[in-house]
Amino acid sequence: MSDETRMIRAGAVIGPLAKTVGPPIQRGSTVLLPNAAVLYDDDNYVTYGRAGLSAQAGLRSALAELEGAAGVTLYPSGMAAISGTLLAVLKAGDEILVVDNVYKPVRRFCDQVQQQFGVTVTYVDPRKSAEDLVSGASDAVRLIFLETPGSLTFEMQDLRRIAELARTRGILTATDNTWAAGLLFRPLEHGIDISIQALTKYVCGHSDTFMGSAAASDPNVLRRLEDGVTNIGWAVSGEDAYAMLRGLRTLPLRMARHGQSGLQIAQWLQAQPEVAAMYHPALPGCPGHDLWARDFSGTCGLFSFALKPASNAAVDAFLDALQLFGLGFSWGGFESLAISCAPQLKVRNFERDYGGPLIRLHIGLEDPMDLIADLRAGLDAYAGLAR
Ligand SMILES: *Cc1c(COP(=O)(O)O)cnc(C)c1O
Numbered sequence: 001m002s003d004e005t006r007m008i009r010a011g012a013v014i015g016p017l018a019k020t021v022g023p024p025i026q027r028g029s030t031v032l033l034p035n036a037a038v039l040y041d042d043d044n045y046v047t048y049g050r051a052g053l054s055a056q057a058g059l060r061s062a063l064a065e066l067e068g069a070a071g072v073t074l075y076p077s078g079m080a081a082i083s084g085t086l087l088a089v090l091k092a093g094d095e096i097l098v099v100d101n102v103y104k105p106v107r108r109f110c111d112q113v114q115q116q117f118g119v120t121v122t123y124v125d126p127r128k129s130a131e132d133l134v135s136g137a138s139d140a141v142r143l144i145f146l147e148t149p150g151s152l153t154f155e156m157q158d159l160r161r162i163a164e165l166a167r168t169r170g171i172l173t174a175t176d177n178t179w180a181a182g183l184l185f186r187p188l189e190h191g192i193d194i195s196i197q198a199l200t201k202y203v204c205g206h207s208d209t210f211m212g213s214a215a216a217s218d219p220n221v222l223r224r225l226e227d228g229v230t231n232i233g234w235a236v237s238g239e240d241a242y243a244m245l246r247g248l249r250t251l252p253l254r255m256a257r258h259g260q261s262g263l264q265i266a267q268w269l270q271a272q273p274e275v276a277a278m279y280h281p282a283l284p285g286c287p288g289h290d291l292w293a294r295d296f297s298g299t300c301g302l303f304s305f306a307l308k309p310a311s312n313a314a315v316d317a318f319l320d321a322l323q324l325f326g327l328g329f330s331w332g333g334f335e336s337l338a339i340s341c342a343p344q345l346k347v348r349n350f351e352r353d354y355g356g357p358l359i360r361l362h363i364g365l366e367d368p369m370d371l372i373a374d375l376r377a378g379l380d381a382y383a384g385l386a387r
Pocket of ligand 1: 079179199
């Protein structure tokens with residue numbers, strides 16, 4: 001054979017792969033099939049790499065176990081998991097109810113894309129009772145989209161009751177389960193049809209990889225989700241799937257620490273004179289605490305608190321004085337982060353008084369006493385200007 005041909009054939013994997021603790025990361029669009037008879041046998045063979053190879057298959061199976069689901073679909077970001085789910089289950093003429101506290105880019109997708117395809121979007125107050133929410137739904141409502149707790153303002157919905165009532169009316173339910181990471185709350189066990197996660201956050205755990213998932217158990221819903229991924233053409237890389245699987249190995253350990261430190265810091269904040277109110281569902285006395293206690297097995301490190309009313313300059317002084325907390329969006333990584341929430345709340349339909357300017361914290365894996373000292377320095381800077 002000539003050099004050209006020899007160099008194309010050289011180095012092909014022969015024989016079984018050595019067994020490592022993680023799955024092999026396969027890079028491949030083309031999949032070589034063993035014989036002509038199975039070229040089109042999509043039921044028994046992976047015939048093309050876009051469907052995912054070993055690492056993606058390992059991740060899907062691990063997430064299905066985490067969420068207690070029959071199957072899981074993967075997307076290149078959490079946002080794609082949400083848009084992919086909505087595109088897969090809704091059609092022109094349908095109406096969707098969306099909780100008003102939803103992750104802001106979801107609202108943008110609903111307003112700019114769903115409406116463009118003839119889907120009516122109605123925002124509902126997240127504090128509405130399950131009964132009022134479902135009985136108020138028109139006959140065109142096909143899906144209720146929830147996020148519990150909301151990731152800025154931490155409202156809790158009674159997902160179990162909403163799912164039960166929605167089912168009697170033939171309405172599907174989906175929830176953004178990123179806060180619980182599929183670990184602290186398992187929506188499908190409470191009757192929710194689709195549990196969506198931004199794996200980018202806690203499952204990844206290192207703030208360096210995007211991915212999203214949708215988990216379902218009903219075969220019709222699962223088929224729609226899988227068809228949706230195929231039809232739109234989403235794919236995730238083996239490297240990224242591997243990174244998610246690696247994060248998943250330590251998710252329970254990391255989450256226990258995030259949750260414990262977060263509660264310790266929330267309790268400390270609650271006692272500071274500069275703080276007006278806490279928004280942390282796992283903190284006794286906070287809105288939604290009873291539902292959290294009933295349904296969730298633990299807490300993550302994401303919560304908000306309101307400073308006592310003061311100027312924007314005082315709020316900025318608080319944030320700028322922080323040395324250990326980074327100023328940045330996203331959460332779920334090993335590092336602590338802080339943001340002010342006000343600009344993101346402007347798009348909401350149902351206004352609410354939080355008692356003062358709202359700050360969201362993500363508590364990372366640092367020593368909580370160091371984080372408390374950092375927050376105290378921030379509050380001192382705030383108090384200097386608030387007086
Ligand atoms: C970050 C986030 C998403 C979107 O995830 P990306 O991977 O960044 O697209 C969705 N929902 C919630 C609650 C989030 O915090």
